Amino acid sequence: MESINQKTAITTKRIELLDVYRGFAILGIFVVNIVIMNSTFLNQDEFAKQWTSSLDIVIQKILQLFFYTKFFPIFSLLFGLGISMQAVKLSEKGKLSKAFFFRRMFFLFVFGVLHILLLWSGDVLNMYALLGLLTVFLITKSNKLILGLSLIFLLFPFYDNVFEQLSSFMGYNPEIYLEGYTGESVNEIIVNGSYTEGLKLRVLEYLSNFPMLIGFLAPIALSMFLLGTYLGKNKIYESLDSFILKIKNPVIIITVVSNLYRILFLYVIVKLDVYKIDFARQLFIKFMVISDVIMGLFYLWIIGWLWYNTKLKLLLNPLQYVGRMALTNYLMQSLIGLILFSSIGFGLYETMSPSRSFFVAILVFVFQIVISRLWLKYFLFGPLEWGWRCLTYKKLFKLKKDI
Numbered sequence: 001m002e003s004i005n006q007k008t009a010i011t012t013k014r015i016e017l018l019d020v021y022r023g024f025a026i027l028g029i030f031v032v033n034i035v036i037m038n039s040t041f042l043n044q045d046e047f048a049k050q051w052t053s054s055l056d057i058v059i060q061k062i063l064q065l066f067f068y069t070k071f072f073p074i075f076s077l078l079f080g081l082g083i084s085m086q087a088v089k090l091s092e093k094g095k096l097s098k099a100f101f102f103r104r105m106f107f108l109f110v111f112g113v114l115h116i117l118l119l120w121s122g123d124v125l126n127m128y129a130l131l132g133l134l135t136v137f138l139i140t141k142s143n144k145l146i147l148g149l150s151l152i153f154l155l156f157p158f159y160d161n162v163f164e165q166l167s168s169f170m171g172y173n174p175e176i177y178l179e180g181y182t183g184e185s186v187n188e189i190i191v192n193g194s195y196t197e198g199l200k201l202r203v204l205e206y207l208s209n210f211p212m213l214i215g216f217l218a219p220i221a222l223s224m225f226l227l228g229t230y231l232g233k234n235k236i237y238e239s240l241d242s243f244i245l246k247i248k249n250p251v252i253i254i255t256v257v258s259n260l261y262r263i264l265f266l267y268v269i270v271k272l273d274v275y276k277i278d279f280a281r282q283l284f285i286k287f288m289v290i291s292d293v294i295m296g297l298f299y300l301w302i303i304g305w306l307w308y309n310t311k312l313k314l315l316l317n318p319l320q321y322v323g324r325m326a327l328t329n330y331l332m333q334s335l336i337g338l339i340l341f342s343s344i345g346f347g348l349y350e351t352m353s354p355s356r357s358f359f360v361a362i363l364v365f366v367f368q369i370v371i372s373r374l375w376l377k378y379f380l381f382g383p384l385e386w387g388w389r390c391l392t393y394k395k396l397f398k399l400k401k402d403i
Contacts, residue, residue: 011062014324015237017307018314021300022078022323026368030070030333031361035063036122037337038357039350040205042339043183051353059355064266069220069292074300076221080228081237083132087139089233098136101353104392105132111384119334121214127218138229146233150226151217154293157286165214191347192274198342220293243390244304255298259292265291321372322365325382329368336364377401 039047048060083101090096112125138146167173181204189197236243265288274280306312322329339345340360352360375382379399381389386399 014318016239017304017321018078018081018237019323020303020307021074022326023194023319023321023322024299024303025071025075025078026322026326026329026333027361027365028088029066029069029330030365031063031358032071032194032332033120033122034337034357035354036359037120037341038348038352041063041184041209042181042184043179043350045294047350048354051355053353053355056354059358062136063354063358065262066295070296070299072214072217073220073224073293073296075124076128076224077166077228077231077297077300080131080135080225081127082228083135084139084229085237088136088235091139096136098221099293100392101133101136103394104388105129107388107391108132111331111388115331115334116202116206117199119331119338121202121209122334123206124217124221125215127221127223129221134225135229138226143230143234146226146230150223150230151259153226154223154290155286156219157282159215159219160211160282163211167211174208175202187209187350190342190349192343195344198344208400216289220289224293229336240304241308244301247301248305251298251301254294258294261287262291262295318324318369318373320367321376324376325372325385327388328382328384329372331384332368334365 015229036044051057051060087096087101090100106129109129112123112127112129115123115125122214178291180202186201189201193201265284269275269284275284303316307316339348341347372382378401380401381397381399384395390397
């Protein structure tokens, strides 16, 4: 395992479309995350009510229809795909090792902890690290089992109830962590408080949001991770062009049907009396979540189709630079958010409208394309990708290119 040829590891041919996908996911994630960075869940509903201009209303609709719950599934699927691709390659060389993956996921978990403490409470790396450990155990299982588990985790509608029962049984009450905090006090800490006060608040926010992490995000992540594992195990990445054409008709049909439901949910179902019934409401919301996930998967399909069949490949191509440095850019966005909104930077917390936040996110992403392309002109890996690689393999890899 540890004697793997360094030159081969570095020069292995990358699949550009997968990097484009990763870059696209990084864009969508920041468009969503910047909204939360600008106003935490504790005060978000009240904060959003003040923005009533036509542009802000349109942007909020765009976020709801095209961004929320669309990009997290994409990122999760790509993570599962990437880990399984690595597992397959190592398995073919007879070098698949539980110790290797444990070490790789352990350091990703450490990155997640540091992310929460130093930058932002909305971390998912911890969860991805735990899911990544499943690869070694799942990669040898049947396709039916992997896909079946993926569907089960996506379709099951009552995670909130299960989590509430478990929390009650264990005496766990997440509400205590932000007890005594108000929207005003949180604003004061973020805008005028010390970095240490902000660190404490980030930890408490993470613990307080744990039910959403477990009851909402984790099942989606696990479902998409399993789907990515299936795609990687079966080497779909080796014939993406033909695979995209093969699934064209079912993808379009399923996307159209699910989008019809999304429209009905947003503009009709939520106004019906039946929506007030708790059991029915949970089912309606679950169907909405599934429809959003399907929309995210459709994004991957349409980007792939455009990549292989149109000249828009030239427009999509710059996304790959961000995608090749996905971990670095993901954490960079949190650093930029900290500088924009907190006391260590500009203190803009709860001052930016939805439209302003949206356009700032786009500008930040354009900056990331430029800086990533410049970095990769001189270096083989992103800085955090390089560090993670060195820690995983327990050796110092070459970083700078020979120019």
